[in-house]
Amino acid sequence: MGSSIPPSGAGQALYRTMVRIRAFENAAEAASQGGVSAYGQQAGGSAKVRGPLHLSTGQEAVPAGVCAHLRTSDYLTSTHRGHGHTLAKGADLTRMICELFGKATGFNGGKGGSMHIADFSVGMLGANGVVAAGLPIAVGAAHAQKILQKKGDITVCFFGDGAINRGPFLEALNWARVYDLPVLFVCEDNRWSATTASGPMTAGEGASVRAASMDIAATQVDGNDVFGVHETAARLVAEVRGGGGPRLLHALTYRVKGHVSVDVAAYRDPAELAAALETDPIARARGHLLAQGVSVATLDAIENAARDEVDTALAIADAAPWPEPGDAFTDVQTTGAGQWH
Amino acid sequence: MALMTTKELSYSEAAVLAIQREMEADPRVVVLGEDVGRGGIFGQYKGLQQTFGAERVIDTPISEAAIMGAGVGMALAGLRPVVEMRVVDFALCGMDELVNQAAKNRFMFGGQGRVPLVARMPGGIWDASAAQHSQSLEAWFVHLPGVVVVSPSTPQDNYSLLRAALQCGDPVVYIEHKTLWGLRGEVDDDMAVPLGKARRVREGDALTLVSWSKQMQACAAACDTLAAEGIAVDLIDLRTLWPWDRETVLASCARTRRLLVVHEAVQVAGFGAEIAASAAEATGCRVARLGAPRIPVGYAPVLEAESRIGADAIAAAARKLLG
Numbered sequence: 149m150g151s152s153i154p155p156s157g158a159g160q161a162l163y164r165t166m167v168r169i170r171a172f173e174n175a176a177e178a179a180s181q182g183g184v185s186a187y188g189q190q191a192g193g194s195a196k197v198r199g200p201l202h203l204s205t206g207q208e209a210v211p212a213g214v215c216a217h218l219r220t221s222d223y224l225t226s227t228h229r230g231h232g233h234t235l236a237k238g239a240d241l242t243r244m245i246c247e248l249f250g251k252a253t254g255f256n257g258g259k260g261g262s263m264h265i266a267d268f269s270v271g272m273l274g275a276n277g278v279v280a281a282g283l284p285i286a287v288g289a290a291h292a293q294k295i296l297q298k299k300g301d302i303t304v305c306f307f308g309d310g311a312i313n314r315g316p317f318l319e320a321l322n323w324a325r326v327y328d329l330p331v332l333f334v335c336e337d338n339r340w341s342a343t344t345a346s347g348p349m350t351a352g353e354g355a356s357v358r359a360a361s362m363d364i365a366a367t368q369v370d371g372n373d374v375f376g377v378h379e380t381a382a383r384l385v386a387e388v389r390g391g392g393g394p395r396l397l398h399a400l401t402y403r404v405k406g407h408v409s410v411d412v413a414a415y416r417d418p419a420e421l422a423a424a425l426e427t428d429p430i431a432r433a434r435g436h437l438l439a440q441g442v443s444v445a446t447l448d449a450i451e452n453a454a455r456d457e458v459d460t461a462l463a464i465a466d467a468a469p470w471p472e473p474g475d476a477f478t479d480v481q482t483t484g485a486g487q488w489h
Numbered sequence: 490m491a492l493m494t495t496k497e498l499s500y501s502e503a504a505v506l507a508i509q510r511e512m513e514a515d516p517r518v519v520v521l522g523e524d525v526g527r528g529g530i531f532g533q534y535k536g537l538q539q540t541f542g543a544e545r546v547i548d549t550p551i552s553e554a555a556i557m558g559a560g561v562g563m564a565l566a567g568l569r570p571v572v573e574m575r576v577v578d579f580a581l582c583g584m585d586e587l588v589n590q591a592a593k594n595r596f597m598f599g600g601q602g603r604v605p606l607v608a609r610m611p612g613g614i615w616d617a618s619a620a621q622h623s624q625s626l627e628a629w630f631v632h633l634p635g636v637v638v639v640s641p642s643t644p645q646d647n648y649s650l651l652r653a654a655l656q657c658g659d660p661v662v663y664i665e666h667k668t669l670w671g672l673r674g675e676v677d678d679d680m681a682v683p684l685g686k687a688r689r690v691r692e693g694d695a696l697t698l699v700s701w702s703k704q705m706q707a708c709a710a711a712c713d714t715l716a717a718e719g720i721a722v723d724l725i726d727l728r729t730l731w732p733w734d735r736e737t738v739l740a741s742c743a744r745t746r747r748l749l750v751v752h753e754a755v756q757v758a759g760f761g762a763e764i765a766a767s768a769a770e771a772t773g774c775r776v777a778r779l780g781a782p783r784i785p786v787g788y789a790p791v792l793e794a795e796s797r798i799g800a801d802a803i804a805a806a807a808r809k810l811l812g
Contacts, residue, residue, distance in 0.1 A: 223566065256599030268601035273565055278589050284558020285590060291559055292566030295519065295544060303562075316585075319555035326550065479600035481659045483637045483684050484732025489767070 154378060159437050162216060162374045164450045166208035166430050169232040171454040172241060173203045175462060176231070176248055176262070180409045189410040196466070197248045197409075201262050202229040206372070206404030209429035210336050211236035213377025214304060214397070217385040223271045223289040223303040225282035228263050229336075230275030233306050239267035242461040251468035258471040259479075280311035283320035283333075290329035290394075302330040302388045310341030312355050321362050324394035332381075332388050333359070333396040336371065338403035343415055359396040371399030372429040375436065402427075495677045501532045501670040503644035506678065507651035508534070508571060512541050515569060518655060521547040522556055522573020522609075530575065531611070531670045557583030557608065561590045564604040569655060574610040577626050577664060591660040592635035605658045607651070612640070613703055613753050614786055614796060615667040622667075623786035623796070625702075625754035630662040631731045631763070637661040637684060638730040642705040644674040646728055649682035657684055666703040687734035689741075693721030696807055697741040697774075699764055700751045701727040704798060708751055711803035720811065730760055735767065742768040747810050748776045751803055756780030779806045 154162070176197050183195030191198070204211075207229075215236035218224070226233040234244060239255070247254025248262050255267050266274035273289060276282045286305030293301050311317050312335065324331050335355035339346055352358070356366035369380045377399060384395040402424035406413035413421075434447055477488070498506065512518045520534060526548040528535035538546035549556050553574060560572035574580035580587070591604045614623040630638045637659050641647040647665060654661040690705070691712055700708045705726050712722045723741045727733055742748045748768045750761035756778055765776035781796045 225562075254599070255601070256597065259599045260597050264597045266598045266601060268565075268598065273562075273602070274594075274598055276590075278585055281558070281585055281590060284555045284586060285562040285565070287555065288559030288562020288564075289566040290562070291547075292563040292568045295563075296567060316554045316558060319550070319552035320558070322550060323552060323555045323559060327547075479596050481595070481635050481637065483657045483659045487732045487735070 154375065158216070159375065159440065160442065160446070160450065162212050162378055163430070163433050163437060163447065164454070165212035165216070165236050166374060166433065167451050167454045168241065168457065169208045169211070169235050170205065170430060171458045172235060172244065173205055173231055175245070175458045176201055177203055177405070177409045179248070179462070184408065184410055186408060187406070187411040197262070198250065199261055199263070201409040202407065203405040203409055204229045204232045206424060206428060207336055207338055207401045208232055209374035209377050209433070210334065210371045210399045210401060211306070213374050214334055214381045216378055217381055218304060219301070220270050221298070221301050223273055223286070223293070225273050225286040225289070225303070225305050226275045227279070227282060227306055227308055227311070228275060228277055229308065230265055230306070231262070234265050234267060234272050234275065237267070237272040238270040239272055241457060242464050243267070245458070245461040245465040246468050249465040249468070250470070251465055252471045252475070253468040257475060259475070280307060280314035280316040283307060283311065283316050284323070286331055287320045287323045287329055290324065290331040291327060293330055294327065300389050302332060302385065304332045304334060306334045306336060309335060309337040309339065309346045309350070309354065312358060313350060317358075321359060321364055321394070325362050325364055328393040330388050330391070331394045332384055333364070333394065335396065335398045337398060337400050340403045340407070342407045343411065343413070354398070355396065356398040364394050364396050366396040366398055368398040368400065371401030372427045372432065374429055374433050494679050495675050497673055498644050498648070498676045499670065500644045500647050500665070500672045501535070503648035503676050504533045504651055504665065505535050505537065506676070507648045508537060509540065510678070511652055511655045512537070512545065517567060517569045518571065519545045519547065519563065519568050520571040520573065521549050521560060523549055523551055523575055525573055529573065533609070533665070533670065534573070553579055553582035554586055557586035558590060560606045560608070561586060561594065561604055564606045565594070565602045570606045571655070572606050572608040574608060576615070576622055576667060577610040577612040578621050578624050580608065580610040587662070588633060592633050596635060603658055604660045607654045607661045607663050609663045609665065611667045612664045613666045613668065614793065617788060617790075617793070619788040620785035625752065627664055627730055628754060628758060628760040631760050635660060636731070638664070639684065639728070640664045640702045640730055641728060642666070642669070642702050642726055644672060645676050645680065646682060646688070648676050648678065649680050650684065650728065653682060653684050664702070669703050682728070685729045685732040685734055687728055687737045688726045689737065690724040690726055691722065693723045694745055695720045695722060695747070696811060697723045697725065697738070697745045697748045698751065698807065699725045699727055699738055699748065701730065702753065704751055704753045707798060707800045708803055710800035711807065714800065714804045715807055720807065722807065733764070738764065739768060739771050742774040743772045746774045748774050749779065749807055749810055751779045751798060753798060754780055755783050757783045775810060777806055777810045779803060
């Protein structure tokens, strides 16, 4: 590992962020089995997390390392695989579980679920069910920050390796450079586009090279090294905050789970997965923190606290009320509200 | 006596004045799109960049997805953007950003955000411009929960409805007509027109005739012909297509017992079908629709004419409905 480990407290904070994301997603995964008809699985109706659940297991170092540098007033746009971004931006874990359960107490009042998880109050402007859809929204938010002279505030835009093959990727990067907007693009390159390997579907060298072709400085990092991501993101965020215009962080990571939680990903070479598990970002960070002198008990306490937090949240979500049927008719639009036919 | 504020303006000048007034009143209003700094290809932004600067009247690349998507992001971050799509046909390149993002955002995120943007996308047949520059797609957007759909036919309505659209706080699909820009008329800049209210253009008891946008002109001509035959038509300009003015239309239908809806768009699955069905369900009146055949608009005059609905065809449809 070439990166420097931050001081003990900061290192533990990064570890805690990753561990909370992992605990959250493990619980969501368990609660989602039988929740969607796909990949040969049938929905049973009893699952607490229903519908497609896209897990970022193994990718936790990217949101943890990047979002550690963000303020509440910074904006963030996300993807369909957005639990980690949302937690790392500071959203309340309990309200996230409530939303995955479809409960009235969720961030979206049960109207969105996992694919639309969001907490606008901490600047997290939403996960998104459409690949690459967050990119134009992010440059718009950054453009508003520039127009409204919110000096120093930035927008961070997470997207996957599959998104770089959609037109909005090109349109948004060009836009960000043309107007020199305060936006940090973060490509989480997990090597898979749904159930198709991204490499054979992508011409050239991918996100970094495409960004460079539009005069946006791109930096590639080992996305499973949280301290490396943290160190590189510190520089890029500072440059963007300082008015340097857009930057792109290309984080190489790996999607440990299938496309959705019921996808066992049998189409993959088991050796590929085994190799990826060898570089699990949480295990690596744990090893480095131990080597730095942090005690086993301290790290175990962080993990236990995360599991306890999730268990408590699951119980709260279980007991929480469903939305009222009439809530299906609220927050559609103001003009003409009440006219449905 | 109140100060007279009426002046004669073109349909495009009325739009410029509306945006100017809103930009003066609200620093959050911005404009973004291709060629807006030069005043827009129809003059519908003339002088605004010179008045308000390039940071609020923003020239953009030919990137419809980014224009619409950035509009969504700007709106979420506190601005009130006017999103210029040039023509409705090009707006199709920004459909995910309108349909999946702008229209869904407020509901999908449980009311955490609002997307107060006005997407201008002129529609209708643009003379001799053929199939990709001549579409009337308003029914697509009326079908979409979460948006307001406006289609003004006069300079006054373009002024007043554009201001209302910018003030309403919802995403608005604002469909001016590609060939009404030079139409001149009196504009009272104090006149407010609420969204969702139709305008009765002429009164009559024989038949209710509903239309919007440029098609109102052929309808008015047909009404003159019918009047000479002793047929008095209740002519209604819908103006806002969603929410549409059920009260005005249905009250007229209950009185006349006959409804003809005419639009420039293809008749099949057009918005006229929705109005006709609603009127028949609510009042039991006889209904008929008249729209374009389900063909792309052709280039040669003789082909293009097959997609146009003229006054003669409207009068004939009215007579048939009365027969």
